[in-house]
Amino acid sequence: MKLVFAIVQDADATALIRALSEHAFEVTKLASTGGFLREGNTTLIMGVPDERLEELKRLVRQVCRSRTRLVTPGVPIAEQSEPFLGEPVEVPVGGAVMFVLGIDEFFKV
Amino acid sequence: MKLVFAIVQDADATALIRALSEHAFEVTKLASTGGFLREGNTTLIMGVPDERLEELKRLVRQVCRSRTRLVTPGVPIAEQSEPFLGEPVEVPVGGAVMFVLGIDEFFKV
Amino acid sequence: MKLVFAIVQDADATALIRALSEHAFEVTKLASTGGFLREGNTTLIMGVPDERLEELKRLVRQVCRSRTRLVTPGVPIAEQSEPFLGEPVEVPVGGAVMFVLGIDEFFKV
């Protein structure tokens, strides 16, 4: 068993939690903010059996992969889909960091 | 010294924090949600001397023990005590998971 | 690489996060409350290269050092600077605890 802390973008958190639940990973979401990568992060804490670590990493990579999104500068996100707003630019989104910790003892009530 | 993460139900969190404080355990509450066990969890982080681990586990077991509660399906929790609401069923409550981590260094300012 | 959890007073959190960012430490803030030291704490989670641990400790010591502040008992913080409020007393502020954890694996998407 390992204890895993994953820090992901808020934008990816819901999709990742859903994917983890579908694959029977138990995950607890800690409210968090700022820091790694850029603003708006979510920290997840998970107890993960050693033999499922690779599967977990595959899921995180799939959902949170670094990618770009077209955004029109100076326009609120909610209005991004409206036409004639100017020249859109590519911005990076996604990305995640995962810390895998050994545990001395796991205790369940 | 160990670093302990305990994930407990919101319903047990206040009683557990009180019990821990009464026994001079220093505990910090992290807001958290969902995942382990069922929805509505609280994550606690604690620095615990090795020789007090068993005492800590005893307290967690006492406060968060798995148990059942009678609930009438489809009725809001606040109205559960009203009569004539239908057939109550037993639902599980309580439960906790604890991860005990070795630490490389503890630093206090 | 180490995983560091730092628990500091809310009053020092903003200054510490700014100092850490200025020195290129990546830090994620977890909402937290109560416990260590006294009420009103903030928990920070950081991935830190081994060779920067001493620098990190120096920064935490600088920003969060235990110190006293003059407070007039029974007077709201916002009004503390007004004259003629009675006899001020020294109260302790600051302080921090840091847990440095070894990690089995670090994974970045």
Ligand code: NI
């Ligand atoms: Ni799948």
Ligand code: NI
């Ligand atoms: Ni007792």
Ligand code: NI
């Ligand atoms: Ni400096």
